[in-house]
Amino acid sequence: MSVRVRFAPSPTGYLHIGGARTALYNYIFAKAMKGSFILRIDDTDLERSKKEYETSQMNDLKWLGILWDEGPDKPGDFGPYYQSKRLNIYKKYADQLIDQGLAYYCFCSEETLAAKKEVLVEQKLAPHYDGTCKKIDPQVAHKKVEGGEVATIRFKAPIKAYTFVDKVRKEVTFPAEMVGDFVIVRANGFPVYNFCSTVDDWLMKITHVIRAEEHLPNTLRQLMIYEALGATPPEFVHLSLLVGADRQKLSKRHGATSVTQYRDDSILPNALVNYLCLLGWSHPTEKSIFFIDEIIECFNLDRFIKTAAFFDVQKLQWINGQHLRMLSNEDLVSAMEQIVSSRHGADHGFNQQNLDWKLICVELFKEKIESFKEMLPMIEDLFSQDVFVSADLKEILEWESTPLIKTYITGEVDNLVNQGRIFANESDFSKWSSHIKKELKIKGKFLFKGMRAILTGRDHGADLKVLSTLTPLTTIQGRISNLPG
RNA sequence: GCUCCCAUCGUCUAGCCUGGUCUAGGACAUCGCCUUUUCACGGCGGUAACAGGGGUUCGAAUCCCCUUGGGAGUACCA
Numbered sequence: 001m002s003v004r005v006r007f008a009p010s011p012t013g014y015l016h017i018g019g020a021r022t023a024l025y026n027y028i029f030a031k032a033m034k035g036s037f038i039l040r041i042d043d044t045d046l047e048r049s050k051k052e053y054e055t056s057q058m059n060d061l062k063w064l065g066i067l068w069d070e071g072p073d074k075p076g077d078f079g080p081y082y083q084s085k086r087l088n089i090y091k092k093y094a095d096q097l098i099d100q101g102l103a104y105y106c107f108c109s110e111e112t113l114a115a116k117k118e119v120l121v122e123q124k125l126a127p128h129y130d131g132t133c134k135k136i137d138p139q140v141a142h143k144k145v146e147g148g149e150v151a152t153i154r155f156k157a158p159i160k161a162y163t164f165v166d167k168v169r170k171e172v173t174f175p176a177e178m179v180g181d182f183v184i185v186r187a188n189g190f191p192v193y194n195f196c197s198t199v200d201d202w203l204m205k206i207t208h209v210i211r212a213e214e215h216l217p218n219t220l221r222q223l224m225i226y227e228a229l230g231a232t233p234p235e236f237v238h239l240s241l242l243v244g245a246d247r248q249k250l251s252k253r254h255g256a257t258s259v260t261q262y263r264d265d266s267i268l269p270n271a272l273v274n275y276l277c278l279l280g281w282s283h284p285t286e287k288s289i290f291f292i293d294e295i296i297e298c299f300n301l302d303r304f305i306k307t308a309a310f311f312d313v314q315k316l317q318w319i320n321g322q323h324l325r326m327l328s329n330e331d332l333v334s335a336m337e338q339i340v341s342s343r344h345g346a347d348h349g350f351n352q353q354n355l356d357w358k359l360i361c362v363e364l365f366k367e368k369i370e371s372f373k374e375m376l377p378m379i380e381d382l383f384s385q386d387v388f389v390s391a392d393l394k395e396i397l398e399w400e401s402t403p404l405i406k407t408y409i410t411g412e413v414d415n416l417v418n419q420g421r422i423f424a425n426e427s428d429f430s431k432w433s434s435h436i437k438k439e440l441k442i443k444g445k446f447l448f449k450g451m452r453a454i455l456t457g458r459d460h461g462a463d464l465k466v467l468s469t470l471t472p473l474t475t476i477q478g479r480i481s482n483l484p485g
Numbered sequence: 486g487c488u489c490c491c492a493u494c495g496u497c498u499a500g501c502c503u504g505g506u507c508u509a510g511g512a513c514a515u516c517g518c519c520u521u522u523u524c525a526c527g528g529c530g531g532u533a534a535c536a537g538g539g540g541u542u543c544g545a546a547u548c549c550c551c552u553u554g555g556g557a558g559u560a561c562c563a
Contacts, residue, residue, distance in 0.1 A: 010563050045562055110561070124486050127559075152561055169490070170502090178488055179559080186561040193563050217489060217558040240491085247555060275497095278512090282498060288512055305498075308556065312496055315513045325526085367526040392523090448522050460523045 003035025005208050007061075007068075008197065010042040011054035014258035017311065018212060018242040018250055019057075020064060021276040025239065026210045027066045028277075028292065032299040038204060039071030042197065043084045044190050060259040064269050065292060078204040083196050090191040093199050093229065094153050094184060098138070102228045103184060105141040105151040106133040128180025129154065153185035155195070155224065162223045166216075167208075167237040168304045174220040182221055194218055198225040201234060210237040213308075214249065237301060240280040241308040250311055262316075266339065266372040268327075271320035279309040289322045321370030332362040335372050340379060349383040349472070357470065364466050378462070382471050385478030387457030396453045397485060401442040405450045408436060410480055417473050424473060429465050457483060 007023040009015070015023075030037035039061070043049040058073070070076030080086060097103035106129075108116075117127045133141070134156065145151050157180060163173040184195035191199075201209060216238050226233040244254030256262065262272055273292050277283075281304050283290065324332075333355070340350045350358070365378045387393075396402060412432055416424060433451065436442050442450065452464050457479040461467060468476075 008563090012563075042563065048562075106561095113561090121486080126487055172489075174489070183561050188561080190561085192561065197563085212557095213490070214557055215563085218563090220489090238490085241556075243556080249557075278497065280497095286499060286511055288497090302502095306491060307493095307498095308491075309498090310496060312513070315497065318513060321526095365525095368524070445522055452523070458523095460525095462524075463521095464523080 001207060003030060003033035003207050004038060004205050005030050005035065005210055006038040006040050006201070006204065006206050007066075008040040008042045008200075009057050010045060010048070011050055011057060012045060012048040013053055014260050015057040015060040016250075016257055017259060017262070017272075017276065018257075020060070020066075020259050020272070021242065021279060022210065022212055022239060023061055023066050024064065024273060024276055024292075025237075025281070027068075028295055028299050029208065029210060029301065030069075031296045035207070036069040036076075037067075038076070038078070038206070039068035039074075039081065040200060040204070041072055041082045041084075042193065043082055044193065044196055046188070046190060049084075056260065060263065063263060064259065064273055083191075083200065086196070086200065087189070087191070089203065090185070090196050090199055091189075094191070094195070097155065097184075097228055098153065100228075101138070101156075103153050103155045104134050104136070104138065104181075105145055106154045106181075106183070107136075107141075107144065107149060107151050108133060126177070126180070128177075129182070131181060134181065150187045152183045152187050154181040155184045155221075155228070157181050157221075157224055158227070162220055164219060164223060164233065164236060166219075167235060167301050168240070168306060169216075169238060172216070172219075174217075174223075178220060184225075194221040195225060198222045199229070202226065202229060202231040206234050208235045208237060210239065213238045213241050237304070239304065240306055242279060242311050243308045245310065247308065247310070254311075256313070257311075266335075267316065267320050268323045268371075271316065271323040274323065275316045275319045279311065280305055280307075289319065317370045324369065324371065325366060329359045329362050329366075332366060332372075332375075333358045336362060336375060336379065339372055339376055343376060344380075350379050360466065361470055364462050364470065368462065381458075381461075382467075383475055385457075385475055385482055387479050387482045387484075388459075389484060390459050392459040393453055393457075394484075396449050396459060397483065399446055399450065401440070401446045402450045402453060404440050405436055405442065405447075406454050406480065406483070408432070408440065409451070409454045410477075413473050413476050413480070417477065422472055423469055424476075425469055426465060429468050454480060454483070 005026040007019075007026050009019055009023075027037045029035075039058070041054055043054070061067075068074060070078065070081065072081045094103065098105070113129070116130055120127045133154070141151070159176050161173055161176045163171060166172050182194070183192055185191050219236055223233055242250040244250050250257055256265070259272070263269075270291060274290060277290075277295055278288065283295070284298050284300065284303065336358070337351055340348050350361070353361075361379070361382070362375070365375050368378070369375050409432065412428070413424070416428065433447065436447055436451065448464065449459070452461065453459065455464065455468050455471070455476055
């Protein structure tokens with residue numbers, strides 16, 4: 001039997017990094033087993049589901065390279081892939097369970113239920129439904145419903161213990177009477193997660209349910225439903241949780257938790273995938289930088305660990321830096337063109353230069369950064385006449401030698417500008433430094449730091465020789481005039 | 486409260502199933518050095534962990550029990 005797995009997000013928010021990780025492992029497992037990865041939209045929560053979120057989640061999955069074989073926009077043999085379009089299916093099986101005496105209509109109002117629960121909680125008893133409506137004759141109940149009375153459908157939870165084998169946690173046993181009769185169809189006719197998800201997983205022939213650990217307790221209810229349906233449950237793989245700094249389940253209050261935010265922050269999809277793979281799962285050879293295809297080749301369900309993992313942005317950044325350095329300069333140029341344009345418009349100085357200039361520029365800066373975003377200020381700086389008077393810069397400017405360099409460079413730069421030159425080239429730079437060395441007798445740090453201070457108005461930065469040839473001469477003139485003293 | 490799950494450096498983890506090779510390995514972060522006449526990258530090195538207590542055993546990070554701590558669930562959310 002070929003492997004079929006699914007990712008079933010509910011469109012009630014943007015794609016969460018925890019969700020992305022779950023989707024990723026499902027995808028990788030499907031590919032590793034040459035099976036199918038199915039995307040199903042679990043949109044049975046009418047109030048909270050939004051089309052906007054659905055679209056956004058699908059886009060983020062695609063951006064990460066997590067592509068589905070069957071899904072809302074990719075018909076397969078088991079559609080439709082929206083739960084909201086499968087209502088008749090759930091109705092059929094709910095009715096079947098009622099006919100078989102495995103479920104019953106419940107006419108209790110939410111207020112009644114809340115009151116009953118309160119009493120039980122006060123008595124420190126498990127707040128299970130008391131079974132009032134279970135006693136109603138099915139014929140009578142049926143008539144009431146036909147007569148228009150509002151009812152939910154409750155599942156008769158068998159009183160016995162359930163044991164199943166989780167791929168990560170091994171054998172897990174839920175004792176008898178852990179849950180009471182639970183609702184499977186709401187009063188508004190919409191089914192509840194545990195019911196429709198089980199029906200769908202069964203009908204869609206899902207072989208492995210890979211999901212977050214928070215669903216572990218749900219497995220009990222689902223096991224009961226599989227049993228009632230006469231279906232064989234799939235294999236379960238409960239992934240450890242992603243937690244924040246306080247070790248609690250990662251949520252919005254922990255800061256950036258949606259894929260979209262990292263995407264906007266110019267994190268590379270390959271880097272995010274790489275990092276996500278390493279949270280709760282480890283590479284057989286402890287490799288830490290890789291691409292998704294390499295994981296598909298060596299993926300193994302046995303390498304999950306049970307402990308919750310903290311999402312460490314610092315490590316993500318480092319991984320991003322590693323992936324960034326594997327990019328070609330051409331890739332970097334087009335990425336930076338986009339970023340610069342979206343920030344400053346297409347006519348920014350960077351975008352006006354030729355390709356050679358741009359290639360040299362990204363080559364110069366790429367070693368210094370971990371994400372595209374960090375290159376933006378460096379590029380902006382190239383065209384900025386502002387100077388940064390740090391304590392170090394101040395000291396450099398106070399050296400006896402520096403004013404000599406300033407006078408000389410000023411003359412040289414003015415000269416080139418008068419000749420109509422836009423940039424200096426490397427031989428200009430060589431000429432300047434050898435002049436300062438030989439004629440002005442300035443050497444060592446006085447030479448290089450002094451030149452940097454005058455040419456850039458900064459005490460540190462990228463390789464000066466290259467940097468000088470990338471900076472417009474007029475910018476250099478501006479900086480010199482902005483220098484104090 | 487009840488049920489379930491979890492417990493190795495600050496963080497992510499290897500090792501655990503199939504006890505000895507673990508004076509516990511790697512990576513991020515951090516610190517130091519080298520490289521770079523700056524910064525970064527890179528290289529080298531340092532600091533840093535088996536939650537506690539009982540067993541079992543010749544021997545336990547590894548197996549068992551208890552304690553403690555943490556987490557999740559306990560919905561007509563998913």
